[in-house]
Amino acid sequence: MSALDVRFIVHELKDALIDGRVQKVYQYGPKAKRFLFEVHKPGKGESKLYVDGSKIFLTREKQPAPQEPPSFCMFLRKHLMNKRVRNVKQHGFDRIVEIETDEATLIFELLSPGNVILIDSMRNIIMPLEIQKWKDREVKPKVPYKYPPALTDPFGLSMDGLTRMLQRTDKTVGQLLASSLGFGPVYSDEVCARAGVGKETPGKDMRMEGTAKLHNAMVEMSRQRIQPTIYEGLVTPFPLKVLEGKPKEHATSFSEAVDRFFSERFIEARVDEEKELIEERRLRIERIEEEQRKAREKWQKVSSESREEADLIYKNYQTVQSVLESIKRMKDEGKEWDGIREALKEGIKEVKEIRENEGIVVLSLEGKDVEIDIRKDIEDNAARHYEESKHAKKKLARIEEAKETVQRKVEQIEEEEPEEKEEKPKKKRRRKRWYEKFKWFLSSDGILVIAGRNAVQNENIMAKHADSTDIVFHADIKGAAFTVIKAEGKEVPNETVKEASEFSAANSKAWAKGLGKVSVFCLPREKYAKEAGMPKGTFSARGERMWFRDLELKVAIGVKVEEEAIVVYGPVMSVRKNSDYFVTIKPGFKKSLELARDIKNKIMIKARPEDKYKIDAIPMEDFEKAIPGGMGDVVEFS
Numbered sequence: 001m002s003a004l005d006v007r008f009i010v011h012e013l014k015d016a017l018i019d020g021r022v023q024k025v026y027q028y029g030p031k032a033k034r035f036l037f038e039v040h041k042p043g044k045g046e047s048k049l050y051v052d053g054s055k056i057f058l059t060r061e062k063q064p065a066p067q068e069p070p071s072f073c074m075f076l077r078k079h080l081m082n083k084r085v086r087n088v089k090q091h092g093f094d095r096i097v098e099i100e101t102d103e104a105t106l107i108f109e110l111l112s113p114g115n116v117i118l119i120d121s122m123r124n125i126i127m128p129l130e131i132q133k134w135k136d137r138e139v140k141p142k143v144p145y146k147y148p149p150a151l152t153d154p155f156g157l158s159m160d161g162l163t164r165m166l167q168r169t170d171k172t173v174g175q176l177l178a179s180s181l182g183f184g185p186v187y188s189d190e191v192c193a194r195a196g197v198g199k200e201t202p203g204k205d206m207r208m209e210g211t212a213k214l215h216n217a218m219v220e221m222s223r224q225r226i227q228p229t230i231y232e233g234l235v236t237p238f239p240l241k242v243l244e245g246k247p248k249e250h251a252t253s254f255s256e257a258v259d260r261f262f263s264e265r266f267i268e269a270r271v272d273e274e275k276e277l278i279e280e281r282r283l284r285i286e287r288i289e290e291e292q293r294k295a296r297e298k299w300q301k302v303s304s305e306s307r308e309e310a311d312l313i314y315k316n317y318q319t320v321q322s323v324l325e326s327i328k329r330m331k332d333e334g335k336e337w338d339g340i341r342e343a344l345k346e347g348i349k350e351v352k353e354i355r356e357n358e359g360i361v362v363l364s365l366e367g368k369d370v371e372i373d374i375r376k377d378i379e380d381n382a383a384r385h386y387e388e389s390k391h392a393k394k395k396l397a398r399i400e401e402a403k404e405t406v407q408r409k410v411e412q413i414e415e416e417e418p419e420e421k422e423e424k425p426k427k428k429r430r431r432k433r434w435y436e437k438f439k440w441f442l443s444s445d446g447i448l449v450i451a452g453r454n455a456v457q458n459e460n461i462m463a464k465h466a467d468s469t470d471i472v473f474h475a476d477i478k479g480a481a482f483t484v485i486k487a488e489g490k491e492v493p494n495e496t497v498k499e500a501s502e503f504s505a506a507n508s509k510a511w512a513k514g515l516g517k518v519s520v521f522c523l524p525r526e527k528y529a530k531e532a533g534m535p536k537g538t539f540s541a542r543g544e545r546m547w548f549r550d551l552e553l554k555v556a557i558g559v560k561v562e563e564e565a566i567v568v569y570g571p572v573m574s575v576r577k578n579s580d581y582f583v584t585i586k587p588g589f590k591k592s593l594e595l596a597r598d599i600k601n602k603i604m605i606k607a608r609p610e611d612k613y614k615i616d617a618i619p620m621e622d623f624e625k626a627i628p629g630g631m632g633d634v635v636e637f638s
Helices: 003-017 071-080 159-167 173-180 182-194 208-222 255-317 318-331 337-347 378-416 453-467 495-504 571-578 592-606 609-616 620-625
Strands: 022-026 035-041 045-051 054-058 085-090 096-099 104-109 115-120 124-126 132-134 137-139 229-231 234-236 248-250 349-354 361-365 368-373 439-442 447-450 471-475 483-485 515-523 546-552 555-561 567-568 581-591 629-638
Touching: 003 035, 003 045, 003 054, 003 085, 003 096, 003 182, 003 255, 022 071, 035 071, 054 255, 054 629, 071 104, 071 115, 071 124, 159 173, 159 208, 173 182, 229 255, 234 255, 255 318, 255 361, 255 368, 255 378, 255 581, 318 337, 318 361, 318 368, 318 378, 337 349, 368 378, 439 495, 439 567, 439 571, 447 453, 447 495, 453 483, 471 495, 483 495, 495 515, 495 546, 495 571, 555 571, 555 592, 555 609, 567 571, 567 609, 567 620, 571 581, 581 592, 592 609, 592 620, 592 629
Parallel strands: none
Antiparallel strands: 022 035, 035 045, 045 054, 085 096, 096 104, 104 115, 115 124, 132 137, 229 234, 229 248, 349 361, 361 368, 439 447, 447 483, 471 483, 471 515, 515 546, 555 567, 555 581, 581 629
8 A cells, every 4th residue: 555545545544543443453363453443433333453664554354364373462452452442543644554542552564675663642652563763763662762764745745845956856847746755656647647747757857837836736645535446456436547447346435445355365365375374284284294204204113123132042042142141150160251251252253242331232033233231131031022122112103103193184284275266277186085084995896985093084984874785894903994885785795895895904903013914893883883982983883794804905096187187996896996006005114204205106107198297296295195005015917
């Protein structure tokens, strides 16, 4: 907004706000200069005042505000809530608006870099939104408020004053009006058009007659009757001569015109802000997932190695017993450690190292170094390693629980992510269907099968999306997804039942545990019940179950190429039918990101040249989401 726009807006604000009381204060983001003030005035009702770093006007729309108000917003609420508005004014001919209340004055500096400043009755700063400093001015708490260097008020400028300015400037008439007198480029052109003076005319070349016409044009604009006008890309308080003949609309008030003009831009700005916040959360979650991945690798290694070490102690019982007895005997005989070390290494080849200060002897048992505590017997040493393995498994279980929590946050981010606007086709993406937030596939017979990603989704599927005649599968292991065939009251072919059972097996903890096979059962949805006290995602099953014994764990991950390429996954036969290229995976120890890259690369190698650029555009996370348990290995691809 220009200073002239502010001049006309302030006239409207006076009528709407003076003698009203501040009811609400909102700030859109901790660092944002966007605010909304709700003011109730007896006899006129509620007015909503919108302010940001460059605009101020009354609006009809209340944009969603953060659930947790920023600290500066809370500070303003403390000082302004229920206070009466005594005056609203513009400082000179500048983009500075002051709203005076009973106890304090709120100053909006709408000129770059912009600021919101609360001052007390003595004109001392109570608190600014931003602390700022220039060589001749400082904005911070507990110092007197000083205005920025003022521009000349063109409406208070006499004919003689304008003449002197023109004679002393090296600027053109248009530049002088735009910058030195604060009209800005649009209204400086309008003044020149009304005066019939060329804007490119050097100020020093202006004659008395032309100067008089400029002065009269400025006076005329100061007295202009308000007739808010919306042009393409511009909103003004009155029609412009320079845009005569251009398409335009009118509004009942200047605030209404400005509100209508900026409403779409606000929506776009809000979407951009939401995307930025979502991206920040996504990056934070990615960091957490990476930390979880490293911790999982660490504790998997500890669990595996500790168990192996305990087993090796028992398998090499005689050797370990001989070492422990030899050390005890030589210590009882009074030998020093150097002598014990030399004797052991000569007599028992498995001895690699003795760390007497720690009470540890390191033995090479079947090619693996195993630490033995010389202060304990064989059983206690093996038990210590077994306990380390059990402790590591508990750590892994907690990591898996935390992983589910993170996954729920990822899904929440995906649900909150703003959709692209239709009028931007380049950015428009395929609209997701309701079931795509779950794990899902279309069977070889074209029937939809869905499964939960976590306990929350399991609960959601069973409570909201599984009809009484739908068939529900569950693996015979704790920690498995409910897998549902959406039968829609029709008879389900045997091939679909077989594929759903395989999908249920793969989406269970059996995959993460690295098992090769697991059994699965199924029942109609009506045979499952939610009993009191059951945790989220848990249902009891009653009735005779249909069993699918020792199902091999494997999943196919493929790509279907149409207008864009999308990832499809599920049982091998289903994906073979519903994709153009696919890879089959099984439980393994390759991490999800590495495996996703491997899958994508193998598909890219196989893809036709015209499909490669579409497949390359698929985000790696789409492949990662399809990998059960976050780990696996490639079996084959085609």
